[in-house]
Amino acid sequence: MSTLLEVSGVSVSFDGFKAINNLSFQIGKAEMRAVIGPNGAGKTTFMDIITGKTKPDEGRVIWGDRSISLLGMSEAKIAQQGVCRKFQKPTVFEDQSVCDNLMMALKRRRSVWDVLKYRPAADIARLEQLADEIGLLGEFNRQSGELSHGQKQWLEIGMLLAQDPKLLLVDEPAAGMTPSEREHTTNLLVEAAKTRAVVVVEHDMEFIRRLNCKVTVLHEGSVLAEGSLDHVTSNQEVIDVYLGR
Amino acid sequence: MGKSFIKNHPTLLIFLALLALFTLGVTIMSEAYGTAFISTSFVKTLGKTLCLCLVAIAMDVVWGYAGILSLGHFAFFGLGGYMVGMWLMYERTQEVVLRSLENQVIPPTETEISDAIATQIFGVVGSADFPLIWSFAHSLTLQLILVVAVPGLLALVFGWLAFRSRVTGVYLSILTQAMTLALALYLFQNDSGLRGNNGLSGLQNLPHVTAPQSEISMWFLWASAAALGLGYLFFTMMLTGKFGMVVKGIRDNEQRVRFLGYEVEHYKLFLFTVTAIVAAVAGALYYPQAGIINPAEIMPIASIYLAVWVAIGGRGRLYGAVIGAAFVSLLSTWFTGGQAPDIPLGFYTISWVDWWQVLLGISFVLVTLYAPKGIGGLFDLLKCKEVQK
Ligand SMILES: Nc1ncnc2c1ncn2[C@@H]1O[C@H](COP(=O)(O)OP(=O)(O)O)[C@@H](O)[C@H]1O
Ligand SMILES: [Mg+2]
Numbered sequence: 001m002s003t004l005l006e007v008s009g010v011s012v013s014f015d016g017f018k019a020i021n022n023l024s025f026q027i028g029k030a031e032m033r034a035v036i037g038p039n040g041a042g043k044t045t046f047m048d049i050i051t052g053k054t055k056p057d058e059g060r061v062i063w064g065d066r067s068i069s070l071l072g073m074s075e076a077k078i079a080q081q082g083v084c085r086k087f088q089k090p091t092v093f094e095d096q097s098v099c100d101n102l103m104m105a106l107k108r109r110r111s112v113w114d115v116l117k118y119r120p121a122a123d124i125a126r127l128e129q130l131a132d133e134i135g136l137l138g139e140f141n142r143q144s145g146e147l148s149h150g151q152k153q154w155l156e157i158g159m160l161l162a163q164d165p166k167l168l169l170v171d172e173p174a175a176g177m178t179p180s181e182r183e184h185t186t187n188l189l190v191e192a193a194k195t196r197a198v199v200v201v202e203h204d205m206e207f208i209r210r211l212n213c214k215v216t217v218l219h220e221g222s223v224l225a226e227g228s229l230d231h232v233t234s235n236q237e238v239i240d241v242y243l244g245r
Numbered sequence: 246m247g248k249s250f251i252k253n254h255p256t257l258l259i260f261l262a263l264l265a266l267f268t269l270g271v272t273i274m275s276e277a278y279g280t281a282f283i284s285t286s287f288v289k290t291l292g293k294t295l296c297l298c299l300v301a302i303a304m305d306v307v308w309g310y311a312g313i314l315s316l317g318h319f320a321f322f323g324l325g326g327y328m329v330g331m332w333l334m335y336e337r338t339q340e341v342v343l344r345s346l347e348n349q350v351i352p353p354t355e356t357e358i359s360d361a362i363a364t365q366i367f368g369v370v371g372s373a374d375f376p377l378i379w380s381f382a383h384s385l386t387l388q389l390i391l392v393v394a395v396p397g398l399l400a401l402v403f404g405w406l407a408f409r410s411r412v413t414g415v416y417l418s419i420l421t422q423a424m425t426l427a428l429a430l431y432l433f434q435n436d437s438g439l440r441g442n443n444g445l446s447g448l449q450n451l452p453h454v455t456a457p458q459s460e461i462s463m464w465f466l467w468a469s470a471a472a473l474g475l476g477y478l479f480f481t482m483m484l485t486g487k488f489g490m491v492v493k494g495i496r497d498n499e500q501r502v503r504f505l506g507y508e509v510e511h512y513k514l515f516l517f518t519v520t521a522i523v524a525a526v527a528g529a530l531y532y533p534q535a536g537i538i539n540p541a542e543i544m545p546i547a548s549i550y551l552a553v554w555v556a557i558g559g560r561g562r563l564y565g566a567v568i569g570a571a572f573v574s575l576l577s578t579w580f581t582g583g584q585a586p587d588i589p590l591g592f593y594t595i596s597w598v599d600w601w602q603v604l605l606g607i608s609f610v611l612v613t614l615y616a617p618k619g620i621g622g623l624f625d626l627l628k629c630k631e632v633q634k
Contacts, residue, residue, distance in 0.1 A: 051504060079506035091501050093494050100490045110506045112515045118487045163505070 002065070004029045004197045005167055010049060010059030011221075019045045020056065021221035027167070032193035034208045034229075035201045037218035038242050043201045044088065046218065047169045051085050052078040064166075080110060082166030086173065090152040094145030098136050098155055101144050102127045105159035127162075134158035135184075150181045157188060168198045174207045186210045205229075217242065250485070256564055257481050261474055268470040277459040285459040289534045290578055292466035294571050296531035297554075299473045301570035302563045303520035303527070304551050306480050309560030310489070311516050312496030314414075316548045317403075317421030318524045320428050321396035323543035325525030326532030327432075328395055330445035331379060332388035333533060336452035338365045339383075369443045376438030392529045393522050400521030401514065408510040408517070413499075422545045432540035444539025448532050465534045472530055476523055477563055483519075492516065553609050559621025568620050577601060 005027050012020040020042045027033055035043055048054035050061060052075040061070040063081060070078050079085075092101050106123060108114070120127075131137045134154040139147060144155055153173065160168055170189065174182050182204075189211065192198055202208055208215065208229060215232050217224040219241050225232045232238050271291055274282035283291075300322050307313050342361045346353045353361075364373045381387035407420055435441035451461055484492065491512060494502045499509045532538045551570075558569020579585055580601035588595040612619055 053500070074508065075500075075503040076506050076508040079504050085504050087501075091498060093490075093497055093501070095493060095497055096490055103487060104490050104494060104502075104507075105505055110508070112488075112508075112511050115488045115491055115507075116483070120486065159505075 002029055003027070004031075004064065005050070006060075006062045007046075007050065008060050008062070010056045010061065012045060012049065012054060012056045019221055020049065023059070023218075023222050025216065025223065027197045027199060029166070029197060030193065030195055032190065032198045032200070032211055032213035034211055034213055034215045035199060035218060036203070036205075036208065036215060036232075036242070037224075041218040042221040043218055044171060045221075047085060047171060047199075047201070050078075050167075050169065051075060051083055076110065079163075082164075083169070084160050084163045084165035084167070085169040086156055086160055086171060088171045088175065090149065090156050092144045092147075092152050092155045092159070094143065096144060097141050098131060098144055098147075099127055099140050101155055102130050102158055102162050105162040106130075107162065107164045130158050130162050133161065134188075149176050150178065153177060153181070153185075157185070161188075161192070166196055168192060168196060170198065170200045172201055172203065174202060174204050182207060183210075250482075253485070254481055256562075257478065260477055260564055260567070264470055264474050264477075268467060271466060272463065275459065275463050277457070277463050285462050288459075288462045288466055290575075292462060292469045292534045293531050294574055295466065295469035295473050296527045296534070297574050298567045298570045299469070299476050299527035299530075300524045301551065301554050301558070301566040302473075302476055302480055303523040305555050305558075305560055305563055305566035306484070307516055307520040308552065308555060309562070309566070310484060310496065311492045311513065312499075313513060313517065314418045314552065315421045315517065315520075316418045316545065316552060317425045318521065319547035319551055320425040320543045321400060321521040321524040322528035322531070323538065323540075323547075324396040324399065324428075325392045325528030326535075326538040326542070327439060327445065328388055328392040328525070329529040330448050330532055330538050331382045331439075332385050333448045333450075333452065334366060334445050335362065335379065335382035336385070337447060337450050338362050340452050341365070367440065370435040370441050372436075376436075378438045389529075392525055396525035397518055397522045400518045404514045404517040408513045411510075422548070425543055425545045425548055429540045429543045429545070432543070442539055442541070444537060444542075445532075446537040448538065449534070449536035451533070462534065465530065469530045469534075472526060473567075476527075477567075479523075480563060553605065555619075556609060557612050557619050559619025561618075562621050564624075565619055565621030572620065573605065577605070580604075 003026050005025075007023060007025040010020055010023045011018065023042070023046065025046075035046070037043055045054060049056050050070065052070065052073055055071070062068070063070050063083075070081070070083075073081075093104070096104075103120060103123065106127065108118065108123075128137060128140065131140050134157060136147075136151060136154060136158065139151065144152065147155065153176070157173070160170075173185050173189070177185065186207065189198055189200060193213070200208075200211060214227065215229050216226045217232050217235075217238050224241065225235045225238050271283060271288060273279040275288055276283070276285050300318065304315070304318050307315050307318065339358070339362050342358060342365060346358065346361065359375070360373060363375050367373060367375075375382075381391065403421075403424055407417060412420060431437055432439055432444075433442050439445065449458065449461070454461065483489070491502060491507055494505075494507075495509055495512055503509050554569040554573045555566045556569070557573055558567065559565030580597040583598065585597040587597065616622055618625065
């Protein structure tokens with residue numbers, strides 16, 4: 001399996017505190033990966049580095065077949081490469097409709113000029129299909145601020161799908177969801193991982209078990225263990241720092 | 246622009262109709278073309294107000310829609326005025342100089358004429374030479390290009406530096422204030438090349454035009470109304486559709502917009518520059534009606550007033566900005582023009598010339614606290630009532 005993203009030897013410190021310490025990580029083109037670790041392990045910071053929000057002090061982040069470095073790129077350029085991110089808190093544009101949110105996310109050219117010229121007519125059918133997939137077709141023209149918490153999570157996932165990313169970074173997707181919503185989310189993520197790389201950060205073990213994928217355990221900014229869920233949960237170090245608490 | 250565009254923007258149609266009606270009304274009542282019910286000086290006030298409305302909608306786009314609280318857009322307004330003022334003053338002075346040299350026995354040389362014009366214009370600041378920046382002042386076309394180019398370039402360079410470094414929020418506001426202050430202080434100097442604190446004057450006299458002020462004032466009112474209408478249409482079209490969504494997205498959560506793959510800095514720079522240019526056009530129409538421009542016009546306070554108008558009118562909707570600018574600036578003219586009757590309280594007399602500023606300040610605070618949608622928010626109430634029926 002060819003590698004899509006390779007992070008090697010990355011370190012970041014905030015005011016002397018090493019949030020990420022010599023971290024290395026690889027993921028293939030159509031792979032699901034769960035990242036677990038106690039609070040403050042550096043999971044969100046890890047995503048910040050890949051998406052360009054945080055610049056690492058050292059290390060490399062190599063992307064795609066042409067092995068380009070993501071480090072010098074702006075957040076927008078990285079996103080245009082096909083790296084997409086879902087935040088811990090659902091962040092949709094509350095002032096705008098479901099349709100508008102999806103339209104902004106839809107994979108189209110992003111320059112000022114292209115966006116000024118953009119005409120939505122040809123894309124409406126695709127947007128409706130997306131809204132249908134996330135169960136929000138009935139709310140297509142509603143302000144997204146009026147949606148329930150779960151529906152906002154859905155909309156955000158819909159926006160990720162609309163971007164048609166090569167790599168999907170999902171930060172704690174199941175937080176605040178009902179059991180049935182969780183199941184729906186699991187199915188969507190598993191489905192997405194068939195054609196692209198998906199990295200899921202999650203605390204909920206049950207959720208991770210259902211993803212049925214390789215697990216990376218982060219602790220104090222570096223990888224503590226990697227392998228199947230059963231493999232890592234039987235690792236004594238992992239039990240000590242994380243599961244045992 | 247199809248039917249649905251108009252259907253989606255009922256306010257655009259209403260606005261343009263009201264603007265046309267207003268212009269027609271003023272024309273019918275003007276001294277030059279109608280019943281002389283409205284004095285020429287009031288026509289000028291109304292024409293100037295239209296220009297203020299235009300700069301206000303530019304401010305609304307940059308602040309209300311994109312969330313960039315620029316407190317420097319009046320600098321661009323003033324620069325536009327200066328650029329057109331240079332031609333007006335040059336051409337007019339040339340006309341006067343030529344006329345006075347007409348009767349000389351020996352016809353004057355080019356240099357003599359040029360020196361005479363320079364002395365006329367720059368005598369007040371103790372100079373008799375044209376500064377380099379007046380190189381194009383003889384050409385209306387070139388100066389009109391500069392109306393757009395100079396403020397546009399300043400906005401582009403300033404915006405590029407500021408946005409590239411991710412300066413946002415209150416820091417950006419302070420930076421824009423610093424820019425206007427620096428510009429004003431520079432212009433206050435006698436050797437700035439723009440006549441220091443004297444500024445440019447006599448701008449109401451159009452060169453080579455013999456028509457009386459009553460007619461000229463109407464021409465400018467028409468031009469200002471047309472500019473406002475076009476500006477309104479331009480911004481409405483620009484903000485419709487995906488571009489407007491991205492801009493509002495930047496206002497509400499710019500980091501999120503970045504992660505969607507949009508280069509936020511490019512959008513901000515584009516908006517900052519385009520609105521600066523519109524502000525400059527408004528200024529270029531305003532100052533020939535005002536007759537004079539000096540550096541005091543672009544002191545930082547002017548840009549703050551601009552933000553106050555937009556806040557009072559209701560930001561995030563173009564007609565709100567128009568209402569705010571028209572309402573507050575006309576009221577301000579009335580209060581500070583001495584027309585408002587003073588209120589004698591026996592022990593103290595409230596004189597509106599002094600107290601108007603206080604009143605304006607208080608209303609700004611009240612609007613910000615209790616009616617963040619401004620006067621424009623009243624229209625939402627009406628809409629709600631209709632829906633309930
Ligand atoms: N911008 C920042 N400035 C200072 N410290 C930070 C910053 N971002 C994260 N940290 C610190 O880095 C550590 C890792 O944080 P984070 O990546 O959010 O952990 P996780 O998502 O695994 O809970 C935490 O101790 C956090 O306090
Ligand atoms: Mg986190």
